[in-house]
Amino acid sequence: MASDMERLAQLLNATLNAQHHRKAENALKEEAKKPKYSLALLNIVSTDAQPTNIRLAAALAFKNFIRHNYVDEEGHYKLPTDEVDTIKRELVGLMISSPSTIQTQLGEAISIIADSDFWERWNTLTKDLVSRLSPTDYKITNGVLEVAHSIFQRWRPLFQSNDLNREVLHVVESFGDSFIQMLEIADRQIDANKDNAAALKGWLETMGLLIRIFYDLSCQDLPPVIETHLQPITLILHKYLSYQNPLFNDEEDEATPLEALKSDICDALQLFTNKYDDDFGQYVQPFTDNVWNVLSSVGPEKRYDILTSKALQFLTAVASVSRHAQIFNNEQILGTIVEKVILPNVALRESDIEMFEDEPIEFIRRDLEGSDTDSRRRAATDFLRKLLENFEMLVTQVVFKYINHYLSLGKTDWKAKDTAVYLFLAIAAKGAVTAAQGVKTVNSYVNVVEFFEQHIAADLMTDAGVQPIAKVDAIKYLYNFRSQLNKAQWDNAIRPLIQNLGSDNYVVYTYAAIAVERVLFLTDEQGQHILSREDIQPYAKDLLEHLFGLIEKDKAPAKLQENEFLMRCIMRVLIVIKEDVTSCGIDAILQHLINITNVIKENPSNPRFYYYHFEAIGALVRFSEDATKANLLPKLWEPFYFILKEDVSEFVPFVFQIFSLHLEISHSLSPLEGGFKVLIDAVLAPTPWETRGNVPPLARFISAILPKASQEILAEKKLEPILSIFQRLLTSKKTEQTGFDILEAIIGSYTASVLEPYFTTIVTLVFSKLENNPTDSYKSRVARFYHLVSARAGESGMGADFFIKHAEAIQANVFVPFYLTVILPTTAQFVRPVDRKLGVVSYTKTLCDSNSFATRYVKGWGFTCNNLLDLLKNAPKVTVGFGDEIVNEADVDDIGFGIGFTPLNTCKRAARDDFPEILDVGQWVGVYMKQANARHGGAIATFVSERLTPEAKAVLQPYLV
Numbered sequence: 001m002a003s004d005m006e007r008l009a010q011l012l013n014a015t016l017n018a019q020h021h022r023k024a025e026n027a028l029k030e031e032a033k034k035p036k037y038s039l040a041l042l043n044i045v046s047t048d049a050q051p052t053n054i055r056l057a058a059a060l061a062f063k064n065f066i067r068h069n070y071v072d073e074e075g076h077y078k079l080p081t082d083e084v085d086t087i088k089r090e091l092v093g094l095m096i097s098s099p100s101t102i103q104t105q106l107g108e109a110i111s112i113i114a115d116s117d118f119w120e121r122w123n124t125l126t127k128d129l130v131s132r133l134s135p136t137d138y139k140i141t142n143g144v145l146e147v148a149h150s151i152f153q154r155w156r157p158l159f160q161s162n163d164l165n166r167e168v169l170h171v172v173e174s175f176g177d178s179f180i181q182m183l184e185i186a187d188r189q190i191d192a193n194k195d196n197a198a199a200l201k202g203w204l205e206t207m208g209l210l211i212r213i214f215y216d217l218s219c220q221d222l223p224p225v226i227e228t229h230l231q232p233i234t235l236i237l238h239k240y241l242s243y244q245n246p247l248f249n250d251e252e253d254e255a256t257p258l259e260a261l262k263s264d265i266c267d268a269l270q271l272f273t274n275k276y277d278d279d280f281g282q283y284v285q286p287f288t289d290n291v292w293n294v295l296s297s298v299g300p301e302k303r304y305d306i307l308t309s310k311a312l313q314f315l316t317a318v319a320s321v322s323r324h325a326q327i328f329n330n331e332q333i334l335g336t337i338v339e340k341v342i343l344p345n346v347a348l349r350e351s352d353i354e355m356f357e358d359e360p361i362e363f364i365r366r367d368l369e370g371s372d373t374d375s376r377r378r379a380a381t382d383f384l385r386k387l388l389e390n391f392e393m394l395v396t397q398v399v400f401k402y403i404n405h406y407l408s409l410g411k412t413d414w415k416a417k418d419t420a421v422y423l424f425l426a427i428a429a430k431g432a433v434t435a436a437q438g439v440k441t442v443n444s445y446v447n448v449v450e451f452f453e454q455h456i457a458a459d460l461m462t463d464a465g466v467q468p469i470a471k472v473d474a475i476k477y478l479y480n481f482r483s484q485l486n487k488a489q490w491d492n493a494i495r496p497l498i499q500n501l502g503s504d505n506y507v508v509y510t511y512a513a514i515a516v517e518r519v520l521f522l523t524d525e526q527g528q529h530i531l532s533r534e535d536i537q538p539y540a541k542d543l544l545e546h547l548f549g550l551i552e553k554d555k556a557p558a559k560l561q562e563n564e565f566l567m568r569c570i571m572r573v574l575i576v577i578k579e580d581v582t583s584c585g586i587d588a589i590l591q592h593l594i595n596i597t598n599v600i601k602e603n604p605s606n607p608r609f610y611y612y613h614f615e616a617i618g619a620l621v622r623f624s625e626d627a628t629k630a631n632l633l634p635k636l637w638e639p640f641y642f643i644l645k646e647d648v649s650e651f652v653p654f655v656f657q658i659f660s661l662h663l664e665i666s667h668s669l670s671p672l673e674g675g676f677k678v679l680i681d682a683v684l685a686p687t688p689w690e691t692r693g694n695v696p697p698l699a700r701f702i703s704a705i706l707p708k709a710s711q712e713i714l715a716e717k718k719l720e721p722i723l724s725i726f727q728r729l730l731t732s733k734k735t736e737q738t739g740f741d742i743l744e745a746i747i748g749s750y751t752a753s754v755l756e757p758y759f760t761t762i763v764t765l766v767f768s769k770l771e772n773n774p775t776d777s778y779k780s781r782v783a784r785f786y787h788l789v790s791a792r793a794g795e796s797g798m799g800a801d802f803f804i805k806h807a808e809a810i811q812a813n814v815f816v817p818f819y820l821t822v823i824l825p826t827t828a829q830f831v832r833p834v835d836r837k838l839g840v841v842s843y844t845k846t847l848c849d850s851n852s853f854a855t856r857y858v859k860g861w862g863f864t865c866n867n868l869l870d871l872l873k874n875a876p877k878v879t880v881g882f883g884d885e886i887v888n889e890a891d892v893d894d895i896g897f898g899i900g901f902t903p904l905n906t907c908k909r910a911a912r913d914d915f916p917e918i919l920d921v922g923q924w925v926g927v928y929m930k931q932a933n934a935r936h937g938g939a940i941a942t943f944v945s946e947r948l949t950p951e952a953k954a955v956l957q958p959y960l961v
Helices: 002-014 021-031 037-046 052-069 081-097 100-117 125-132 138-155 162-192 197-218 224-228 230-242 257-275 277-297 302-320 322-328 331-346 350-358 360-368 376-390 392-409 414-428 448-461 468-480 487-502 506-521 533-551 564-584 586-600 607-623 626-645 652-665 673-684 692-715 719-730 736-749 752-770 776-791 800-810 815-828 833-849 851-855 858-873 921-935 939-947 950-960
Strands: 429-434 438-442
Touching: 002 021, 002 037, 002 052, 037 052, 037 081, 052 100, 081 100, 081 125, 081 138, 100 138, 125 138, 125 162, 138 162, 138 197, 162 197, 162 224, 162 230, 197 224, 197 230, 197 257, 224 230, 230 257, 230 277, 257 277, 257 302, 277 302, 277 322, 277 331, 302 322, 302 331, 302 376, 322 331, 322 376, 331 376, 331 392, 331 414, 350 360, 350 468, 360 468, 360 506, 376 392, 376 414, 376 429, 392 414, 414 429, 414 448, 414 468, 438 468, 448 468, 448 487, 468 487, 468 506, 487 506, 487 533, 506 533, 506 564, 533 564, 533 586, 564 586, 564 607, 586 607, 586 626, 607 626, 607 652, 626 652, 626 673, 652 673, 652 692, 673 692, 673 719, 692 719, 692 736, 719 736, 719 752, 736 752, 736 776, 752 776, 752 800, 752 815, 776 800, 776 815, 776 833, 800 815, 800 833, 800 851, 815 858, 833 851, 833 858, 833 921, 833 939, 851 858, 858 921, 858 939, 858 950, 921 939, 921 950, 939 950
Parallel strands: none
Antiparallel strands: 429 438
């Protein structure tokens, strides 16, 4: 056992080494298949003799193991019951006794377990936590409260439900009284330890955790225990908002527990102001005064940043409630707010300038992406905009006095001008600033184009004497107000904007790339690009070369993939110029992308960068001419095959999407037939399917390769393994849709004689899930599957009778209720033209060629005909292929990588049309029916006269004449 533990510890240590981490992680995956793996990890976490980094790695591995292996989709345990019981029994105590970094990981693991088990399958947890609270040992108490908070905070984003209410009630009943007692205990301990730095810090952290739990307990509804004690609780909140202690005076950079506590109090005040005005409204004015005093007393030091932000967010909440907002409805008060609160917090600080120079990519992300939600600037802006929302004219007048003042100073002081521009941006925009369009609605009392021309344009056009931050302000102005410029104005602005990509300042050229990308994405109300392919074509080649040059300036893997904004601009240019990429030097572009792939595949570290990178490759494959496509894949094969062979898990889903796209839009497998055969073997192996994010692209690849290599697959006996994959995917709600993709590809690729041995089993699997409250999406796929079989009557040997035969082999007379309750009503709800077209073809062939419907299902023939006529009332027109639609990039969340699946929009699959040769559906129905009527000696006309109402006969008559 000891040797096993030692090996596990060595593997965990190896995951921390960039050179060995991938092999170590793969080895850990094998270890994870062994019994009691989770307990072995906890054993390492609890061993004080182990180095802290290995204990932390074990805690992280435990958390990830629990996330994927604790319960299945239905909530059933995947681990043995005794292992589950041991985890629950040991985990809380282990977390409480662990160092803080390890506590964080174990706390998240407890939260994951609580998602499935709390409270009914873990109804002892809250009482267990209460029993561990200590009135004298803040270390133990803080560990307990960390666990409690990690569980209770799950409630914050949830919508109310009966189950959630029962859970909160259970917690309040067993935890509420102890919570109130701990507030009093922590308050006394803080007073008693006012001169003891270590104990004071510990008990302030206790109070902070209690305030966070106060928020948790109140986030859904106001519990009676809180409502009853609200007045004494507010006294504690007031006390600690104003609390000072000289023991913390020397700190400048890091927030102390005191600032953290005040920040938590402001969070709770914001919740109660927004949610419980009836109960809390009487306290709002005093707290507004108290928070104002806090804002007036804090300095510019970084330790106060989050507190300042949270305090401003509370004031924003006050301004959001109309009756409280009147506090601010006064020119003098607004002037004081702008001067004392807004200006100090929007002005550039030395720390901002240092970040601009020393950490430029972090500066950009904080400023543009909203990752600065707790920054002073963002919070001050939100507060100002909320005031503007209430008192637009008055706020505009007050702020413009300061804008004009700082513009005047800005003639000789660029920092003053930065403040003026920032203030203008803050009050000019109304409503949300969207990622797609920027500012959509503008303050009616300002003129954004005029302001740009008078105060901003010169900084964009001129290099001499213009500070980099002033350049950024000019670019950012265009970026924010891009929707406010018309086509003619953009024709003039795009060249100087592109020229700023030539700056030698990292932030300037990156902002330029961001703005260019968003302008190329911008569309008018008709969905047409503001700047068309023709507009950007003259710049495209040089623009792409320059962007690649900026990315590849530093070939170190981490540095090369640092700046996702440059790669996103490359992706957007390729998407906009579409087929014109050929004239931009496609070979050189491809080589750049391959070189970048070869560097970043060694150590993928920026998910946003490599997402845009593979979107760019997808754009090349999608939009290049047919002759060029044939040359793309051989060049991509080497880096892509390496990715698959070495299991670079971050990239595997992207590679299969690009391979699938190529198969779907090319006319042959050449010149990589052998290569694709290797890939078929790879996707039939069980290992790739174990990673959830691989499932959709692997299933798509099978669906794409089947029509191309159906005979080879059959000859090499690979159809049965593919059917096994379909069966496995069908069992889960999360993968059933991809299972049907594979099934449809099988049906479309083989004749009835090939599928005969398997078809009864297939129908059995499909029917079995219909018995258990199937979703509408499942029924829709079942109907599509049926219609595909039914519509393939003729040379393939399928058709409605083929389906009926195998359905009846399962159970006599099962087809009639299936047809009446699933197929007919579900088909009537089809929305996509390709699905409705398939229904038309299926119904038509059923009416014309099915022996069962001709003889057994006389009423069914009439029902089918009526449903066909309903579909033909608005005959589906199918346009399949990749049109000129705008390709949107996904909103990439780094956390999702390796867990979920991120689709490439440039590789988006076109809707599957199984009968592309049928162009005019109505005309085809008429021709087919006439031919069938002749083929069957007038039988169809006889059925029409005998089985349809006079109204239906009249509608169908034109199709038979």
